[in-house]
Amino acid sequence: MSSTKSPAKASNPKLSCASHHIIGDFDAKVVTAEPGQHDHARSSLFKSFDESVSSGLGRLQRLPLELLSSICLLLDLQSALNFNQASRSARETIGSIPQYHRLREHSLECIWALFRTGLSHHTSISDLHAALLTELCVICGSFGGFLFLPSATRCCFACIESAPDFRIISFHSLQKESRRLATWLKRSHPVIHSIPGSYSSREKEYTSRRKLVSGHHALQFPRADHDEDPRAILGKLPDSPVLRCMAACRLPYFNLATGDLQLGISCKGSQIAMEANFSDANFSRRERLYSRDGFMRHLWDCVEAKELWASSEGGMVEVTEPEFTRRGGL
Template identity: 35%
Template sequence: MASAEGGLASLSHPPQETSREALQRELDDAIIRTAGSHRRDDALSVVHISPSDHSRVQSSILTSSIVSRTGLGALDRLPVELLLQALQHMDMQALFNLRRVNLRARQMIDSLKEYRAVVSHGLTAYCALLRMGLAAHVTLLDFYRVLCSQDCAFCGKFGGFVFLPSWIRCCFECIEEDPETRMVTVAEVRRVFRLSRAEVGRQRVCQTMPGLYRRRLYSTEKSYQRRRLRLLPWFPAMREFGDRLETKGVRARHWHRWDPAHNFMASCELPYYDSQIQAVEYGISCAGCEARTVEQDPGQASRPADVPWDRLFSRDNFLKHFKICRQAQKLWESSPEAALEAIIKRDVHHE
């Protein structure tokens, strides 16, 4: 488990802080480094793209190899404001294709604050959408809206991930546990509902990416998926074709087979972007709660759903949690950085 410092590396400090505010933020940063952690293993258990892969696609996403100075044809007849609004409502696949037309197209798209935020902080999710055939279902504004949200749409906790087929922010637990994130193979859906190819074509089918995926939520077991699978969300198909289960013989024949690993193959990490202070958060777990859990049951092989350290916090909520978590406070008090708190209290007292 990695230190929380790595998860906060890209946080930027708000401008024009007073000396007291700057000292308090420095103290908060020190507390997070000492008593918080960022669970990198979770991010590596879903769709993951290595930095080296990012470097190979940046030429098409962040720059353009086409240097033509021609215009955009009929699009140039639109007022600039209207053209920019149209670009914001385009899907991510269309934007990707349009940027490859010429330099003028690249400059127009790159001028959008939403696009700059997406490629700066959500590049893994963007690449996953493109490679899995889902980019045509997510507009730039859709992407930006979810990037700037921080709560899991299912349980309300901090959500450091996104469920790609429906483009919904979620937490790691809800990837497996919420019914809306259940993924099944196309072959299985066709078998259960007796779908035609045209009916399958109306569903949001995705092609999985090779990689190492978690088998179950509360297990450390992973499996390497070499071949690409065709998956689709179960519940949209159930809502549309569920009535067929009642009219085709014994219902037990239509029980569907579900592999929890498929849910993780359709999700990836997505940090929360605070557009006000232009900072990103990946979520912080409590090292104190984790230490207490290990002390209570060091041989525990699985984690119950209510284990406190399983929860991810936003920066502000972690600092609130720290005030009531005695184990986290002990970690802080035993840290060399705890002396910083005494300095701040002394400076505040002298103001």
């Protein structure tokens, strides 16, 4: 029997021997901004000025700060930005609220995606902040490294591709099949305007913008007695993983108790297993993300990861790893 410590009992384990952060693979599948694109916004968005406040809030000035802060958390993103730009006092108020500070520091890409897709009017500050503090996918309970934009819901990539709640359909297809006027549908549904980019795979670049609708929202619109059941309408429309990915982006998990920020880590052993025997099950294993604590538990069940751990002597010796993981998924 090997004398190497078990991964769960090893002191100060160096998990990089068996785990890695996928840099490029997921970014080629969901809504992603160019690196460094938001650096300027991080220094200014929802942030108070250094100078002293020279203007007031009008009647809002009469409210206790706690009540005013609670109201600001109920604002949607667009309204919050409008209020933030209204005056120095408004900017000072927004800048003093911890939830706004966390979103500026850790969720800028999601904020950018919500504005670019036209969903900023439909997403509240409190809902987005709640998603930032949520660790697990609301559907399957695994680590969720993503945000489903139409509902500001924490999710994993597997559920983005398959969960009924995360279905995305073409606005024009819904209009044609439901025989509703476009103006009526736009009033009844949050319309998603896709962002040009690569989705679901790197093989195709989508250069034009498309109008999309969440399947969940499509089921909610009111209908007359003679109208067809929305479920029947959706059943006639194709379910596309590409459209689903156009409505999702990466979102780190922020642990409020520890101040720890995690994007999720992947298993090198699962990549080895997939390269040895490509199957849907092994591919799903490769796509799964873990928190650091979750990955420690996963090591007990992954034969290939445990072999990497043993051969590296608990992360102390460099070992050969798949080219895919060495390049960070690029």
